[in-house]
Amino acid sequence: MTEYIDADVLIIGGGPAGCSCALYTSRSSLKTYVLDKNPSVGALAITHKIANYPGVSNEVSGSDLLEMMRNQAISYGTTYLRAQVFSLDLSGEHKLVYTPEGVFRSRTIVLATGAMGRTSTLEGEKEFLGRGVSYCATCDAAFYRNEEVLVYGSNQEAVDEALVLAKFAKTVHWVTSGKPSRSTNRVDLLLDLPNVKQSERTKLLSIHGADDGLKYVNLQSIKDNKAYSLDVSGAFLYSTGTLPITDFLHGSIPLRADGGVDVDDNMMTSIPGVWAIGDIRNTPFKQAVVACSDGCIAAMSIDKYLNSRTEFRVDWVHK
Numbered sequence: 469m470t471e472y473i474d475a476d477v478l479i480i481g482g483g484p485a486g487c488s489c490a491l492y493t494s495r496s497s498l499k500t501y502v503l504d505k506n507p508s509v510g511a512l513a514i515t516h517k518i519a520n521y522p523g524v525s526n527e528v529s530g531s532d533l534l535e536m537m538r539n540q541a542i543s544y545g546t547t548y549l550r551a552q553v554f555s556l557d558l559s560g561e562h563k564l565v566y567t568p569e570g571v572f573r574s575r576t577i578v579l580a581t582g583a584m585g586r587t588s589t590l591e592g593e594k595e596f597l598g599r600g601v602s603y604c605a606t607c608d609a610a611f612y613r614n615e616e617v618l619v620y621g622s623n624q625e626a627v628d629e630a631l632v633l634a635k636f637a638k639t640v641h642w643v644t645s646g647k648p649s650r651s652t653n654r655v656d657l658l659l660d661l662p663n664v665k666q667s668e669r670t671k672l673l674s675i676h677g678a679d680d681g682l683k684y685v686n687l688q689s690i691k692d693n694k695a696y697s698l699d700v701s702g703a704f705l706y707s708t709g710t711l712p713i714t715d716f717l718h719g720s721i722p723l724r725a726d727g728g729v730d731v732d733d734n735m736m737t738s739i740p741g742v743w744a745i746g747d748i749r750n751t752p753f754k755q756a757v758v759a760c761s762d763g764c765i766a767a768m769s770i771d772k773y774l775n776s777r778t779e780f781r782v783d784w785v786h787k
């Protein structure tokens with residue numbers, strides 16, 4: 469029998485939108501979980517300096533500001549867990565959220581995964597998605613025990629996921645078109661592993677396979693333009709872009725043509741009990757302060773929804 473982890477409010481994504489929502493729902497005494505795949509890969513987390521968040525000095529980095537938001541929500545009772553959501557079941561009154569860390573259950577779900585999704589589609593990427601192509605080593609690494617795999621990308625997520633893969637794969641071929649930035653952590657740790665081989669300044673051109681899955685990828689060295697093939701059975705792709713991250717929804721919520729999730733004035737989607745906040749909405753106003761505002765609106769709407777209130781309740785009205 470499946471064991472569920474129960475919550476009043478389950479927030480998927482721990483960026484400014486998710487953390488602000490959690491701050492408000494926790495302060496309303498709602499049992500709140502934030503599930504976040506990686507606190508260093510969201511849009512705010514990678515922002516060097518924030519100069520336009522009201523009241524905050526421009527010496528603050530995005531990741532420091534996010535840490536303050538996260539800690540504030542935790543101080544009011546939010547449970548913050550590092551977990552990547554890979555699918556949902558939104559059909560019942562109690563919605564289910566699947567992660568490698570367990571299955572979570574809640575009457576209310578908040579989608580706050582941002583818009584750092586992929587924009588480019590390589591030849592073969594779509595065709596082999598789920599059959600060798602993956603964006604989640606945490607979910608899929610165990611399928612590649614003793615196999616040759618490729619990790620493509622130089623951002624923090626690529627490094628973290630390559631470290632996960634190195635525990636399983638025979639060889640992790642870490643391919644980057646540029647150099648990882650100096651703020652990327654754990655690069656030395658990755659490169660010290662005996663089963664990690666790095667190819668810098670190399671582009672991934674295409675992905676190839678057969679009915680039974682991925683077989684090889686075509687690469688090209690930027691230094692001398694030389695193209696070559698590499699035999700791998702898995703290709704884990706991590707290049708940042710600006711598409712809303714909605715792959716884990718698997719079509720359970722209708723998306724607009726631009727990939728954004730539509731909501732009403734209360735940030736609720738067309739599915740009762742499911743809200744969407746921040747950059748996942750793909751509005752032209754992608755700013756930290758807007759994401760926080762969305763989180764606040766959703767939280768007050770959730771409080772009303774769960775407590776069958778007819779009015780919104782603000783916590784600055786003291787008796």
Ligand SMILES: Cc1cc2nc3c(=O)[nH]c(=O)nc-3n(C[C@H](O)[C@H](O)[C@H](O)COP(=O)(O)OP(=O)(O)OC[C@H]3O[C@@H](n4cnc5c(N)ncnc54)[C@H](O)[C@@H]3O)c2cc1C
Nearest residue numbers: 481483484485505510511512553581582746747754755756
């Ligand atoms: C380079 C850059 C500079 C910017 N500069 C500024 C600026 O100066 N001022 C400003 O106001 N705004 C700036 N922005 C915009 C601002 O950072 C975003 O609008 C804001 O961070 C959006 O918040 P969010 O919570 O919706 O998404 P994000 O901040 O992207 O957070 C999303 C979170 O969801 C998590 N996640 C994703 N998928 C999953 C999953 N499947 N399971 C669990 N967790 C998941 C991620 O790990 C991440 O922590 C900048 C953005 C970028 C990219």
